[in-house]
Amino acid sequence: MATADLVFLGSGVLAAGVGGELFVRGAVGLAHWARLSPGIVGATVAAFATSSPELSVATMAALEGKPQIALGDALGSNVVNVALILGLTVAISGQRMPAESARRDLPVALAGPLLTGLLLLDGTLSRLDGVLLLVVFLLWMTGVVQEVRRQRSVAEVLRGERRGWPAVLFCGVGLGLLLVAGRLVVLGARGLAQSFGIDAFLVGATLVAIGTSMPELATSLIAAWRGQAEVGLGTILGSNIFNGLWVVGVAATITPIAVPLQEVQLVLGFGLAALFLLILPKGSDLLQRWRGWLLLTLYGVYVLAIVRGRGLIG
Numbered sequence: 468m469a470t471a472d473l474v475f476l477g478s479g480v481l482a483a484g485v486g487g488e489l490f491v492r493g494a495v496g497l498a499h500w501a502r503l504s505p506g507i508v509g510a511t512v513a514a515f516a517t518s519s520p521e522l523s524v525a526t527m528a529a530l531e532g533k534p535q536i537a538l539g540d541a542l543g544s545n546v547v548n549v550a551l552i553l554g555l556t557v558a559i560s561g562q563r564m565p566a567e568s569a570r571r572d573l574p575v576a577l578a579g580p581l582l583t584g585l586l587l588l589d590g591t592l593s594r595l596d597g598v599l600l601l602v603v604f605l606l607w608m609t610g611v612v613q614e615v616r617r618q619r620s621v622a623e624v625l626r627g628e629r630r631g632w633p634a635v636l637f638c639g640v641g642l643g644l645l646l647v648a649g650r651l652v653v654l655g656a657r658g659l660a661q662s663f664g665i666d667a668f669l670v671g672a673t674l675v676a677i678g679t680s681m682p683e684l685a686t687s688l689i690a691a692w693r694g695q696a697e698v699g700l701g702t703i704l705g706s707n708i709f710n711g712l713w714v715v716g717v718a719a720t721i722t723p724i725a726v727p728l729q730e731v732q733l734v735l736g737f738g739l740a741a742l743f744l745l746i747l748p749k750g751s752d753l754l755q756r757w758r759g760w761l762l763l764t765l766y767g768v769y770v771l772a773i774v775r776g777r778g779l780i781g
Contacts, residue, residue: 472662475655482651486644486685493637530721538592538724541710542580542734546769548710549741552684553703554762556691562700562754564747567614572704575607577742579711580735587728597719604712707742737769 556562564573582603586596683706687699718724744758744765 472655472658475651475658477655479647479651479655482644482647486641486647489637489641489644493634493639493641532722538715538718538726538731539734541714541718542583542731542738545580545707545710545738546734546741546766548683548703548706549745550737550762550766550769552687553700553745554741554759554766555684556687556699556759557754558756558759558763560691561756561759562691564700564745564752564754566752568700568704569747569752571607571610571614572701572708573742573745575603576704576707576711577739578603579708580738580742583711583715584728584732584735587726587731590725590727592715592719592724592726594720594723597716597721597723600712600716601720604708604716607708607712707738733769733772737765737772741765 553562579600582600583592586592586599683702687703690699690702715724741762744761745754747754
């Protein structure tokens with residue numbers, strides 16, 4: 468029923484707002500307590516948690532012998548993360564790109580779809596290909612761990628709250644609400660599609676994709692509003708790395724993914740184009756608002772290309 472679906476959507480948006488606020492508070496507090504940059508917390512703790520829906524889908528799909536679903540969900544979520552979510556936050560107020568994100572995370576995020584495309588030239592992501600993706604992911608994680616050690620070794624002892632449990636509690640409750648929010652939005656979107664006869668694929672490519680990315684969306688917007696954009700950017704790039712390397716790697720390792728490159732080249736191409744728009748000229752660290760509008764335009768073209776590809780419009 469449409470009323471119940473609207474309640475799901477409204478509740479999802481409310482849960483996302485509260486969860487995002489709690490998580491950003493917790494992430495910043497945890498970073499101060501652990502003497503780490505908020506970007507590190509975003510790229511690891513937040514990215515792993517917000518990618519858990521994609522990991523769950525990938526694992527179940529692979530075990531059921533349908534790993535193509537895992538590949539499509541992971542790669543599609545990455546386009547939503549950068550082109551729509553990051554595009555929206557940058558278009559609103561602009562955003563600074565921390566040096567550590569530009570140096571450590573962006574190149575790996577770019578390498579993910581490039582490597583996936585190369586491995587799919589033969590039409591299959593084999594178990595060996597999956598292991599290769601996981602190895603690249605672990606190499607990135609090794610770099611993150613080294614960065615954590617470096618930050619802790621040079622950090623001064625901070626004044627103020629020395630206890631970590633309040634920050635951990637905020638993070639845990641906030642992330643829980645964010646994941647619930649994503650589920651509620653997906654349920655509401657699917658229900659509205661059935662109630663009004665909207666094409667299910669179109670809803671899946673837009674509302675449902677946004678629903679599964681609701682944790683990243685809420686985190687990025689709340690972080691930008693609170694002046695902690697580093698958390699949101701770290702979450703977006705980290706989530707892309709988790710999705711493209713860890714999630715796809717796990718799925719391919721469980722069950723080889725047979726899919727022609729032609730079927731995924733659209734999403735791979737748009738994912739790469741969105742990431743290339745984040746590359747800044749030397750000496751600059753500001754993602755200006757016009758880049759956000761370009762990203763949003765790119766997302767619109769992406770949705771239009773999907774619609775045309777499905778033959779929903781001429």
